Amino acid sequence: MDPSIPPSAPSSPPPARPARFNPLRWLGRLITLSGLVMFALTVVAVAVLGGFLSLGSDDSLHEQHHSLSKTATDKIAVITLEGTILDGEGFVKRQIDHVRDDKAVKAVVLRVNSPGGTVSGSDYLYHHLKKMVADRKLPLVVSMGGIAASGGYYVSMAVGDEHENVIFAEPTTWTGSIGVVIPHYDVSRLMEKWDISEDSIKSHRLKQMGTPTRPMTEEEREIFQGLVHDSFQRFKEIVKAGRPRFAKDDDALVKVATGQVFTTHQSLANGLVDREGFVEDAIDRAIQLAHLDKEQVQAVKYKHLGGIFDLLDMRAQSRRAAPGNELAALLDLASPRAYYLCTWLPVLMAQGDASER
Numbered sequence: 001m002d003p004s005i006p007p008s009a010p011s012s013p014p015p016a017r018p019a020r021f022n023p024l025r026w027l028g029r030l031i032t033l034s035g036l037v038m039f040a041l042t043v044v045a046v047a048v049l050g051g052f053l054s055l056g057s058d059d060s061l062h063e064q065h066h067s068l069s070k071t072a073t074d075k076i077a078v079i080t081l082e083g084t085i086l087d088g089e090g091f092v093k094r095q096i097d098h099v100r101d102d103k104a105v106k107a108v109v110l111r112v113n114s115p116g117g118t119v120s121g122s123d124y125l126y127h128h129l130k131k132m133v134a135d136r137k138l139p140l141v142v143s144m145g146g147i148a149a150s151g152g153y154y155v156s157m158a159v160g161d162e163h164e165n166v167i168f169a170e171p172t173t174w175t176g177s178i179g180v181v182i183p184h185y186d187v188s189r190l191m192e193k194w195d196i197s198e199d200s201i202k203s204h205r206l207k208q209m210g211t212p213t214r215p216m217t218e219e220e221r222e223i224f225q226g227l228v229h230d231s232f233q234r235f236k237e238i239v240k241a242g243r244p245r246f247a248k249d250d251d252a253l254v255k256v257a258t259g260q261v262f263t264t265h266q267s268l269a270n271g272l273v274d275r276e277g278f279v280e281d282a283i284d285r286a287i288q289l290a291h292l293d294k295e296q297v298q299a300v301k302y303k304h305l306g307g308i309f310d311l312l313d314m315r316a317q318s319r320r321a322a323p324g325n326e327l328a329a330l331l332d333l334a335s336p337r338a339y340y341l342c343t344w345l346p347v348l349m350a351q352g353d354a355s356e357r
Contacts, residue, residue, distance in 0.1 A: 066299040076286050077105045078301040085117025085151045088124030095302050100132045107139040107286035116151025116341040129158035139289035143282035144169040149177035151340035157242030168277040169264040177342035179259030180231045185212045231338050245271040
């Protein structure tokens with residue numbers, strides 16, 4: 001090494017460049033962190049609500065205080081029947097099952113606000129109410145709301161004939177409509193106008209009985225009339241079982257079993273109901289029949305508890321959007337069916353039981 005050349009200083013690394021801010025990287029981290037936080041919150045929410053709601057299930061009932069003592073152990077159960085009756089399963093049936101298993105319930109008030117529905121659905125609810133009353137030996141009182149007609153009146157006959165003054169109607173109630181209808185519509189002339197022909201292959205001429213694509217034949221009309229007659233006869237027998245007055249006087253029943261609806265004033269005069277009154281009056285009567293102390297009893301009602309998806313209305317939307325549901329609903333509407341229903345509209349009802357509400 002040449003001593004005349006001074007030794008060079010050791011080389012030092014170049015100064016570090018400050019890290020460049022990358023907005024996309026930070027955005028990605030923020031989104032990831034937010035997702036983790038939301039997931040954690042969702043887990044906590046499900047855990048908290050798990051004791052009250054069943055995820056994706058709509059079978060839960062929640063008991064609510066209706067009136068009278070909040071601390072009493074003896075109960076008067078108010079079972080609500082609202083809306084059109086279809087298959088009979090659903091909220092009303094779950095209320096019946098719940099009451100049957102609750103030993104603290106000493107009497108029942110059936111709150112009816114329904115124009116009726118299918119023959120089979122109405123009879124199904126009637127059957128299970130009668131069975132509940134018989135199994136538990138529970139007094140049953142009916143409280144009619146705005147309308148308790150046709151199938152709604154049919155179900156009300158579960159009160160039986162053991163006690164007097166057990167059907168209460170509000171001053172503005174419409175009830176009655178004792179009768180049966182099988183809807184039928186003839187669109188054959190409309191099909192001709194649109195140049196549409198129907199050419200189904202069937203095993204027998206009666207297989208498509210009631211089709212709207214052609215006028216109904218006299219043979220078909222006679223068969224349908226027989227179905228209506230049998231269902232109508234059963235309706236009248238059910239009324240006789242619930243209204244002793246009509247069991248003793250066929251002419252009185254014939255007078256009101258015309259499909260007509262009646263006001264409360266008219267219903268009282270014709271023996272369709274017992275008393276004008278509200279749900280509170282029906283509860284008081286149930287307390288009397290159960291021989292309870294009004295100060296030591298509470299009236300309860302039941303609320304439908306859906307799952308989380310039901311609360312967000314996601315489940316209902318997914319059902320409506322599911323492939324094939326539209327076809328199933330269309331096929332159901334196209335099936336001949338007898339109704340205990342008070343309506344002048346075409347019977348166009350979606351799948352499911354409206355009394356779920």
